[in-house]
Amino acid sequence: MAFMVANGNQGGQTLVLRGVDPETCMIVFKNHWAQVVKILEKHDPVRSNVGILGGGHGLGGGGGLGGLRFGKIPGDEASAVQNYVEHMLFLLMEEECGQSGAMGPILEFVVMENVLERLFVWSLRREFTDEMKLEQLKMYEMLIGQARQPLLHHKPVLKPLMMLLSSCSGSPSRPSSGVVEAELVLLLNQLCSVLTKDPSVLELFFHTSEDQGAANFLIFSLLIPFIHREGSVGQQARDALLLIMALSAENHVVAKHIAENTYFCPVLATGLSGLYSSLPTKLDVPSEDWHCLHHEDWQQLPSLVQFLNSLEFCNAVIQVAHPSIRDQLVGYIHNGFLVPVLAPALHKLTLEEVMTTTAYLDLFIRIVSEPALLHTFLSFILLHRHDNVHILDTLVSRINTPFQLGTVSLALFRTLIGLYCEDVMLQLILKYLIPCNHMMLSQRRVLRERDCYSVSAAKFLALTPSCCSPEIIPPPLRQLDSILWSKGTDGSQTTTKESEQVLPEDDDCVIGSEIYLDVSYLHYLSDAENSIGNCMRACRVWSAPYDGENPPPEEYQPSTLEEAGRTRPQITSKTTQTQNQVHQSGPPVRDLNAAPGLLELEWDDSYDACPTQPHPEEGQEAGPIPDEPPQHIQEMRRTAIMLVKGSYIEEAEFQNDVMVYDLVAQKDVQDSNNSYHASSKPAESEQLESGEPTSNQNPTESSMSNGPSMEDCKKKEGEPAQSDRSAIPEGEDLMAQYEDLIRSLAAQSSSPANSELKSPTEVMDDEVEFNSILPETPELERMPSSPFGTKPCSGSRGNAVPFTGPFVSVLLSRLENMLNNTLHVNLLLTGILAQLAAYPQPLLRSFLLNTNMVFQPSVRSLYQVLASLKNQIEQLSATRKDFPELLTAAQHCLLARESSLRDSQGPKMGDRIHGPEADKTKKNPAIQPKVIVPSNRTEVYATVLFTEFLKELAAIAQEHSILSQLPMEE
Amino acid sequence: MNTFWSMSSNVGLKRSDSEEQGGQGEQRASPARPPFGKKQLPSIPKNAVPITKAASPATSAQSANGTHASYGPFYLEYSLLAEFTLVIKQKLPGIYVQPSYRSALMWFGVIFIRHGLYQDGVFKFTVYIPDNYPDGDCPRVVFDTPVFHPLVDPDSGELDVKRAFTKWRRNHNHIWQVLMYARTIFYKINTMDPLNPEAAVLYDRDIQLFKRKVIDSVKLCNSHLFDQPKMDDPYAISFSPWNPAVHEEAKEKMFAHKVSV
Secondary structure (H helix, E strand, O other): OHHHHHHHHHHHHHHHHOOOOHHHHHHHHHHHHHHHHHHHHHOOOOOOOOOOOOOOOOOOOOOOOOHHHHOOOOHHHHHHHHHHHHHHHHHHHHOOOOHHHOOOHHHHHHHHHOHHHHHHHHHHHOOOOHHHHHHHHHHHHHHHHHOOOOOOOOHHHHHHHHHHHHHHOOOOOOOOOHHHHHHHHHHHHHHHHHHHHOHHHHHHHHHHHHHOOOOOOHHHHHHHHHOOOOHHHHHHHHHHHHHHHHHHHHOHHHHHHHHHHOOHHHHHHHHHHHHHHOOOOOOOOOOOOOOOOOHHHHOOOHHHHHHHHHHHHHHHHHHHOOHHHHHHHHHHHHHHHHHHHHHHHHOOOOHHHHHHHHHHHHHHHHHOOOHHHHHHHHHHHHHOEEOOEEHHHHHHHHOOOOHHHHHHHHHHHHHHHOOOOHHHHHHHHHHHHOOOOOEOHHHHHHOOOOOOOOHHHHHHHHOOOHHHOOOOOOOOOOOOEEEEEOOOOOOOOOEOOOOOOOOOOOOOOEOOEEEEEOOHHHHHHHHHHHHHHHHHHHHOOOOOOOOOOOOOHHHHOHHHHHHHHHOOOOOOOOOOOOOHHHHHHOOOOOOOOOOOOOHHHOOOHHHHOOOOOOOHHHHHHHOOOOOOOOHHHHHHHHHHHHHHHHHOOOHHHHHHHHHHHHHHHHHHHHHHHHOOHHHOOHHHHHHHHHHHHHOOOOHHHHHHHOHHHHHHHHHHHHHHHOHHHHOOOOOHHHHHHHHHHHHHHHOOOOOOOOOOOOOOOHHHOHHHHHHHOOOOHHHHHOOOOOOOOOOOOOOOOOOOOOOOOHHHHHHHHHHHOHHHOOHHHHHHHHHHHHHHHOOOOHHHHHHHHOOOOOEOOOOOOHHHHHHHHHHHHHHHHHHOOOHHHHHHHHHHHHHHHHHHHHHHHOHHHHHHOOHHHHHHOOOOOOOOOOOOOOOOOHHHHHHHHHHHHHHHHHHHHHHHHHHOOOOOOO | OOOHHHHOHHHHHHHHHHHHHHOHHHHHHOOOOOOHHHHHOOOOOOOOOOOOOOOOHHHHHHHOOOOOHHHHHHHHHHHHHHHHHHHHHHOOOOEEEEEOOOOOOEEEEEEEOOOOOOOOOEEEEEEEOOOOOOOOOOOEEEEOOOOOOOOEOOOOOEEOOOOOOOOOOOOOOOHHHHHHHHHHOOOOOOOOOOOOHHHHHHHHHOHHHHHHHHHHHHHHHHHOOOOOOOOOOOOOOOOOOOOHHHHHHHHHHHHHHHHHO
């Protein structure tokens, strides 16, 4: 505001001054100054240099302190000075450079006479009120912003400015007023832009600071307190800091200073933590189908807006700053925010809190764009272990939780998969596919074969339930358009198309025999082309093609998996920074405990039939494991599960459950270490041995693959998290204590024991364990009678066992339950699977899309799941008469939903809806469904979606047959 | 005899390789291959209606091993596109093809013969693919101008492809093999069961006269080079005389590309 005023005045002055003889100006200036000096000296009783200033700044020359002791300065004199000064400033501002860059005469005078410093002292002598500060700040702001010659090079200008700045910064005890702060930040901002334009000034700033004692980059230090400020002041400060950051990229001194002498990075990172703590721990879920924080959601949460501002600022700093600052900041964010704040938040005790944190994490990952920062977040998810479980595994395990948490977790994974990050994909899926154990040996050579004749597409489409067959019920509003296809290849060039509703731009279909064609399929093809193309472009930087030969399956056999995992490629897609930073901070040990509790997530019945130990890492961690859990362990589990089933909403009980699971886990370790050592497989121990020596990781981490020391680790990890855990003694007492605990808790629960636990190794970890036993009920009820006995763990554990990983199996098991899922869960599921299917890596592509591939009997394929869904739907439609009408109505509802979403969210919000569907109704605005199918008729919606999903998959398969084979166009 | 291709695609490849070596010098002199895929791959159906004609609904439904005639055309379209990408991958020497704009079942092509009896011949041709592809007969190859050759019908210009592909086998036979075959006949002349008995007899009995006839035929073909394409199709291959204003830039790009590679 003040700035505006100044501008106005200045404009007027310019008109007056232009063309005025410089000598005249000089004379006027001197006269004014003489008047000012008169007043100044009149009130300066001590004419000698005292050299002491209130703030303790060494102040040379010009004046002394103590004016206040000599009475108030009369107002008229003060305003007279101000008037003169104003005029003088205008004269100074308007003065041109002298010849060959020399000072103009007025500036020279100012420098000689130390005008500015004396004015500053004068303002100190009067009561140094906020008004005074404002006046001075505005004065400099005007001078710096509008002077025609460089002023800051001159110490007599710079020094009082620095003194002013430091006196305005306000002490913790007496913070400056908001107005002063705003003006101060504005001036600092201005100074920063001068710095970026004229780096030579930078030196001076440093030197001036040196005069005051420490090498101190005052401008920078002054800005730091405003980093996390909300509103325009904060924004201005951040902008100014960014200017300095950009400067640091080229100037080592600045970079070094910021990295070594300031608290910039810690302040930024801990500020994130602080702001995070003020975020709501529970979100009001606006609607049932809510699954992630959209722009309009977080805009309404001021605390979240503020957090995101700071996060975006970090992002920007990392983008422009010197690598040393970037690395430091990234390290602090990992160690100061992600690990100490976000990790525990992801493990809060209620579903709502965990759900909220998951939604935040998803949002953060979507907001962050800078590779180094994204890398940090991903490293955190992939590598960090909380309570001995990798964050990723915990997150995967939550996909199968009921309520919103599962949905929000799905949304998070949709985000993660959409990053095209090699490491993410490797950990989630590819590492399970690389050994090629999921397919018959003979199939390895056809892995890279492509589907020349769209056989797979045809097989997918052939799964279309008869009740949805396009011949029987044409989809409403986008009916099968009859396109006329030519019979003759030559001659008949009369080109028309019958229905102009779709694709009016194509008028080239040749008339001939007539055929009905599902035109919506064209949209799927087009979308598939785009999505595969995007994916292929992004994956070009991947370290390997994942085609069954590279990485070589032999090296990723479970026996060697540990080693292979260690040498796995670093995150390559999008994220380019090296992992140094993370290595410093987070435990990068990936494989020793890479996938604890993976087994529990495998819900497939088919898997249950598998008699072998599926996960080598599991085995490693757990050490030798009994074939059949002893009776008392089974009993324990049953009770514990019962507890969890009945109580996970109650916070307190939840906590108990966690404790129970911890106990179970510890007990298991005990058992396996002590009693069952004899039954260990030679292969297993060999593996352990061979894994150890090559480990170059930090010794405590490595030792965790050792049975005995694991107990300690667990205890160690447990200590900070929950005090009562650490109190649990080791050894025989444990059992007794545990049973006491169970007894006391069991009384509270009344739900029947029910479980799908499969492996005796599974209760290795409390976190995953806990989550994994919250399955969808239908899953559970499939085999209520045999909660534990379903998996006969025979002795062939050392062998490679087909297992496609927890992520795939949890996705497929949720997909299998499609008819009972709500619409939005199904949209997410099919969206994720479609995105996965778009990946060009032959391993993934063949697993998901090649319907001719022969897999191991124990491996469930996407096609099998879809086929079983088709059967379910066929049965359903056979038994319910109203099914066809409901289907049509549901199609109407879905179309209406899409068009309304599109209207309200604009074209960019495709992520909320099924991508291809978004296009399908482009030309059908404002559809009103006639009959609303209630959303609890999930099977109806699921059937519609199922049919569309088949088309989507078929389209992707078809596009793969073409795109994946071609070298990418530049 | 008539099983040139049914032996195995490898044999065919080997032969062409050895030929390749024979004519390498020449080949180097020929302009660098343009980025084939870029130029010729028709935009894979953006929102385009597939430019194909349908197999009759009944057959396509059958071949699609399902019930959905609606998708039959898509399968056909993509099978042909896949074939086309295979052609591109093969980088057949001196052969350029491009599917018609109007139908994916019709491809326009041109063969440059760089040595041998037919040296300097530039033969335009059209490939017709049966609409029940890949379960039907083998594709037909018809030269725009009937070349004087024992295996080329002197009236229709059709090449005797069937002798090499007695039975078209999906997954084994591919269109690039047909194109390769169309090139091979100009280097290895076969006079058994000719479509042009005159040429066959001359080749066996009076090679000099045969050569003269071939030279005349090559001249005739080349004299029609700048004719309008027989088919009025946007993607038909047409030649135009050298025009620096139009071609110089493209040529420079090609050579620059070659150097950089």
